[in-house]
Amino acid sequence: MQIRRLAVLLSGAGSNFQAVLDATLRGDIDAEIVGVIADRPAKGLERAQNAGIPAHLVERGAPDFHVALSATLRELAPDGIVLAGFLSILPPDVTAAYKNRIINIHPSLIPSFCGMGFYGARVHQAVLDYGCKISGVTVHFVDEGTDTGPIILQQAMEVRSDDTVTELAARVLKIEHQLLPRAVALLCAGKLRVEGRRVFIDE
Numbered sequence: 016m017q018i019r020r021l022a023v024l025l026s027g028a029g030s031n032f033q034a035v036l037d038a039t040l041r042g043d044i045d046a047e048i049v050g051v052i053a054d055r056p057a058k059g060l061e062r063a064q065n066a067g068i069p070a071h072l073v074e075r076g077a078p079d080f081h082v083a084l085s086a087t088l089r090e091l092a093p094d095g096i097v098l099a100g101f102l103s104i105l106p107p108d109v110t111a112a113y114k115n116r117i118i119n120i121h122p123s124l125i126p127s128f129c130g131m132g133f134y135g136a137r138v139h140q141a142v143l144d145y146g147c148k149i150s151g152v153t154v155h156f157v158d159e160g161t162d163t164g165p166i167i168l169q170q171a172m173e174v175r176s177d178d179t180v181t182e183l184a185a186r187v188l189k190i191e192h193q194l195l196p197r198a199v200a201l202l203c204a205g206k207l208r209v210e211g212r213r214v215f216i217d218e
């Protein structure tokens with residue numbers, strides 16, 4: 016299936032969304048972002064509004080959160096979904112309907128420091144506490160689990176002995192801004208092939 020219409024889901028500042036948007040505007044990603052959905056009043060919604068992209072707030076605390084999120088996605092009718100720092104669990108009907116068409120970015124080398132409770136600064140704090148010498152970024156397909164789908168791209172980087180969480184997070188974020196648009200571009204170009212847990216890139 017051709018991926019030409021993307022929905023981006025986010026919970027934070029939206030810098031990863033911005034990186035993907037900029038890549039679509041440059042023509043590096045052959046698709047358009049048809050809408051942005053946030054599960055809280057995130058700064059990323061303002062970025063979408065500034066870019067003239069439909070921005071929807073679907074509050075994670077609402078009792079009908081999953082129903083409302085599924086309905087908003089049906090309204091946007093994307094071919095693919097990008098989780099750009101989205102902190103809620105997707106409705107099972109969405110992960111089932113979009114098998115191998117939902118991409119997530121995680122700020123560590125999965126399967127390290129991922130899963131429930133590992134997000135944002137908590138990831139980098141765990142990396143430093145463990146005394147790791149490398150960390151990095153993972154972009155993966157989303158399945159019904161948390162950070163468990165087939166890995167598309169990864170990039171490692173050095174953890175410096177004097178790194179603070181803030182410094183490590185900033186260097187990791189720079190790599191995220193490169194890796195996520197690259198993975199989305201490959202998805203939209205139909206170059207990703209999944210066999211079991213393995214993702215092959217057909218350049």
Ligand code: GRF
Pocket residue numbers: 025026027028029030031032059099100101120121122135188191
């Ligand atoms: C990033 O650190 C990403 O790894 C994590 O959430 C953060 C999102 O940052 N999933 P932003 O909202 O894209 O600026």
